[in-house]
Amino acid sequence: METDTNRHFIERMPWDEVGRRISDGAVGILPIGAAAKQHGFHLPLNTDRIQAEWLAARIAEKIAEKIDALVWPTLTYGHYPAFIEYAGSSSLSIATFEALVREVAGQILSGGCQKLLVLNTGISTLAPVDRALARLDSSRIRHLWIHEGPRYPRVARHLAEQSHGSHADEMETSLMLAMAPHLVDMTRAEASPTLDKETPGELTPSDPDSPNYSRSGSYGDPTRATAAKGEALLAAMLDDLHEQAAAFIAEGPDAHRAAAMHSVPR
Incomplete structure (x- = not known):
């Protein structure tokens, strides 16, 4: 029976x-x-938001077996400079995005929440979020990246058929086929050329001579995606995220003070 994640x-x-x-x-x-x-x-512009809210709901439901959890509205604008040549794509400056994250997270903490999990679906947002949260109380806040953890990378390596990828690719499209298949149009999925770098710079749909050319905007091969792969990836991702969240929630302030002291050069 499906649980009521809306709560x-x-x-x-x-x-x-x-x-x-x-x-x-x-x-x-x-x-x-x-x-x-x-x-x-083949995927909508709000793909990251769909993933963020789907995962947040299920993490909250899992956490709620021991402690209540509340999900704040998703931060839907961020620092995504690699995609600005594609119609509809938006990117904030690093300074603006960092300020946004810091102020919103800070207000949640000042509003009374003793612990806050920041669930991040991006790649270019990782460093700015780390910097923003570094200015807040580290004993009360934890930055979670959805692709981090021991299980997800292992499952992704096992399942991957594509030679490269990191955006709208085999893995991300598989996740969406498991989460929201009605929003995926596999008839329009198109593989990108093999680029020189593992992580490309700013992609372009307009310059075929560029080393970062991708007509569709994907980086990887979404045509190899399946719902079965998505289910396996999601299971691993959720286990990783819940393990990290549960460990953080169980920590007391002394653990963070000890970690901070250990990191000070002596």
């Missing part, structure tokens, strides 16, 4: 319910996922 999203609640649940000790989750970022011909 964790604060945008669907009155403020007094949010306040009560915060007072009762609810953990906060802040998803980061673009809603205006090209994902090839």
